[in-house]
Amino acid sequence: MLDATRQQWLHGFLDFCLLCLLGERRDYGLGLAQRLAESGFGEIPGGTLYPSLLRLEKQGLVQADWVSSTVGPRRKYYRLTAEGRAAAEERVAVWREFRQAMDRVADRADLAEVETA
Amino acid sequence: MTGDEWHDSFTRILLEQGVDPHEAQRLSEDSRAEAIAARRHPAQLFGPAAAYAVAVARAARPAPLLAPLARAKGPVVLRLTNVTKRFRRREVLRGVDLTLHAGEVAAVTGANGAGKSTLLDICAGTLKATSGVVERAARIGYAPQQHGVAPYLTADEHFRLFGAVHRMGARKAVATGAHLAAGLGWRPRAGVVASQLSGGTQQKLNVVLGELSRPDLILLDEPYQGFDQDSYLDLWAQVYAWRDAGAGVLVVTHLLHDLDKVDHLLELQGAEDR
Numbered sequence: 178m179l180d181a182t183r184q185q186w187l188h189g190f191l192d193f194c195l196l197c198l199l200g201e202r203r204d205y206g207l208g209l210a211q212r213l214a215e216s217g218f219g220e221i222p223g224g225t226l227y228p229s230l231l232r233l234e235k236q237g238l239v240q241a242d243w244v245s246s247t248v249g250p251r252r253k254y255y256r257l258t259a260e261g262r263a264a265a266e267e268r269v270a271v272w273r274e275f276r277q278a279m280d281r282v283a284d285r286a287d288l289a290e291v292e293t294a
Numbered sequence: 295m296t297g298d299e300w301h302d303s304f305t306r307i308l309l310e311q312g313v314d315p316h317e318a319q320r321l322s323e324d325s326r327a328e329a330i331a332a333r334r335h336p337a338q339l340f341g342p343a344a345a346y347a348v349a350v351a352r353a354a355r356p357a358p359l360l361a362p363l364a365r366a367k368g369p370v371v372l373r374l375t376n377v378t379k380r381f382r383r384r385e386v387l388r389g390v391d392l393t394l395h396a397g398e399v400a401a402v403t404g405a406n407g408a409g410k411s412t413l414l415d416i417c418a419g420t421l422k423a424t425s426g427v428v429e430r431a432a433r434i435g436y437a438p439q440q441h442g443v444a445p446y447l448t449a450d451e452h453f454r455l456f457g458a459v460h461r462m463g464a465r466k467a468v469a470t471g472a473h474l475a476a477g478l479g480w481r482p483r484a485g486v487v488a489s490q491l492s493g494g495t496q497q498k499l500n501v502v503l504g505e506l507s508r509p510d511l512i513l514l515d516e517p518y519q520g521f522d523q524d525s526y527l528d529l530w531a532q533v534y535a536w537r538d539a540g541a542g543v544l545v546v547t548h549l550l551h552d553l554d555k556v557d558h559l560l561e562l563q564g565a566e567d568r
Binding site: 207224225229235250 | 325328331339355
């Protein structure tokens with residue numbers, strides 16, 4: 178049950194997460210998956226990650242380029258476009274406001290429990 | 295399943311999902327290269343080919359065609375003045391007024407039996423109002439809930455037929471029809487006649503034909519019925535694309551939460567017995 182809720186939330190936030198991580202620096206798919214895992218989101222399956230990246234690309238928020246390497250296989254690197262950067266900034270602002278409201282509501286749940294206890 | 299089999303199956307399902315063949319080829323090469331770079335079997339990296347293809351096709355779906363075919367903007371394309379309809383003694387519509395300009399969307403709501411479909415028929419000219427005045431543009435696209443497609447013709451034959459009405463060449467009509475269909479997540483297959491299509495797909499064919507004849511006024515009757523959720527959203531995107539391209543669009547619906555962007559909301563009150 179909790180896992181399902183978590184997964185549902187992550188589904189709604191994955192595009193936003195990717196915009197933020199790509200705002201920090203350009204990266205390839207597996208690198209992004211690793212950084213999401215390190216951030217505490219757990220393992221994101223490729224079947225979820227890559228369609229999300231493709232959608233961002235189609236929306237013009239992200240640009241993808243295959244980059245060859247002398248040491249390893251060629252990799253597809255993603256980076257934010259100017260439009261993607263603007264979208265990321267906008268969503269971060271909305272998120273901060275939303276998070277505060279959510280915290281205020283969630284904190285009340287704690288108080289209510291103390292009173293009935 | 296070998297990696298090659300996975301990729302073959304992925305590509306085939308992308309095509310079935312209505313992805314353009316060039317795009318499908320590119321996406322398939324991408325997923326192959328990603329799997330090589332990750333040194334993993336594609337099923338391990340992306341999951342089952344079918345589910346992944348559906349997710350990718352959804353993400354890759356083209357944005358609805360903006361300004362698909364040029365139209366004049368601004369003039370009134372539909373004006374209803376005090377329109378009333380009675381069937382025998384039952385009054386279905388009373389005093390309906392509406393002025394719809396090119397480049398606007400009007401939504402018609404109301405309970406079952408409130409006269410929504412009747413009003414649409416009157417706008418299309420297939421039914422006569424009892425009293426009142428109906429003025430409208432000559433070129434209309436009409437996608438009724440059922441009918442409107444010829445059961446023994448294929449999609450391409452429909453495209454040629456409807457294109458010919460407006461002197462569009464056969465090749466252009468088929469190409470335009472296929473493009474519009476792709477926007478609704480449907481890729482017509484050769485040799486399949488309309489009667490073999492599912493109800494939802496027949497309705498998509500109706501919607502494509504409605505656009506193909508380059509109408510100034512588009513009349514849609516609950517077109518989402520039989521569409522799955524994603525196609526339904528695509529359809530509303532398509533409605534707004536038509537509006538932006540300068541058509542007037544009248545949509546009969548009963549889902550209220552979609553109506554914040556429409557220009558006119560016409561709520562029908564329902565039948566009265568006298």
